Amino acid sequence: MNIVDRILTIVVTATITSIVWIVAGGSLIENATSESQRKNTRPAEVAPSPEATPTGDETAEEAAGLDTAMPTSPAQNASNRLLIPVKNIRISDLTDTFSDSRGEGVRLHEAIDIMAPTGTSVVAAAPGTVEKLFRSDAGGNTIYVRSNDGETIHYYAHLDEYAEGLKEGQRVRRGQRLGTVGSSGNASEEAPHLHFAVLQTTADAEWWEPANAVNPYPLLTGQQ
Numbered sequence: 001m002n003i004v005d006r007i008l009t010i011v012v013t014a015t016i017t018s019i020v021w022i023v024a025g026g027s028l029i030e031n032a033t034s035e036s037q038r039k040n041t042r043p044a045e046v047a048p049s050p051e052a053t054p055t056g057d058e059t060a061e062e063a064a065g066l067d068t069a070m071p072t073s074p075a076q077n078a079s080n081r082l083l084i085p086v087k088n089i090r091i092s093d094l095t096d097t098f099s100d101s102r103g104e105g106v107r108l109h110e111a112i113d114i115m116a117p118t119g120t121s122v123v124a125a126a127p128g129t130v131e132k133l134f135r136s137d138a139g140g141n142t143i144y145v146r147s148n149d150g151e152t153i154h155y156y157a158h159l160d161e162y163a164e165g166l167k168e169g170q171r172v173r174r175g176q177r178l179g180t181v182g183s184s185g186n187a188s189e190e191a192p193h194l195h196f197a198v199l200q201t202t203a204d205a206e207w208w209e210p211a212n213a214v215n216p217y218p219l220l221t222g223q224q
């Protein structure tokens with residue numbers, strides 16, 4: 001079941017539950033019931049959602065309190081999903097280009113191209129350590145960020161500029177600014193974009209060693 005279906009289900013359930021209890025006049029029981037239901041089933045990202053709080057101020061406060069009261073469940077959801085590493089880009093702006101062919105069909109793209117104007121901020125999709133700032137003919141200005149467990153490398157390419165002061169060995173948090181979108185390397189100047197790859201490796205393998213590319217698209221959109 002995808003997230004939209006889940007939210008719809010929860011909204012409908014919460015609404016029906018509320019209506020039933022309002023009609024029954026059981027306001028005390030209503031609070032207990034709907035609150036526990038939300039705690040069990042509601043994704044915290046959508047809280048506080050006006051559609052899901054049909055009974056007014058009281059439930060809105062409950063929903064707002066949920067963010068601080070339930071830190072574990074949203075954290076688990078968020079750890080699976082990567083932050084879109086370009087500012088002001090929404091899920092609906094993304095196109096899955098992982099299986100596109102490149103190099104006149106001799107290889108697969110194995111990354112996602114996120115189109116954005118030159119100068120748009122590039123941010124870290126997940127926390128980690130900047131392992132390498134590498135300027136290559138193909139990738140232009142690139143960044144390799146290794147995850148804290150050492151087994152994933154996020155590769156950012158075609159940057160216009162690195163963030164000021166960014167250096168190898170630096171720890172970065174999720175959402176931290178890494179640089180700006182550009183068209184350095186073999187990218188077209190008419191189509192500036194961030195080339196973003198997710199590489200599965202091992203903790204003892206170097207940043208330049210062959211690694212297994214996984215499709216970033218479902219990781220960015222939550223459609224896993």
Ligand SMILES: [Zn+2]
Binds near residue numbers: 194195196
């Ligand atoms: Zn690309």
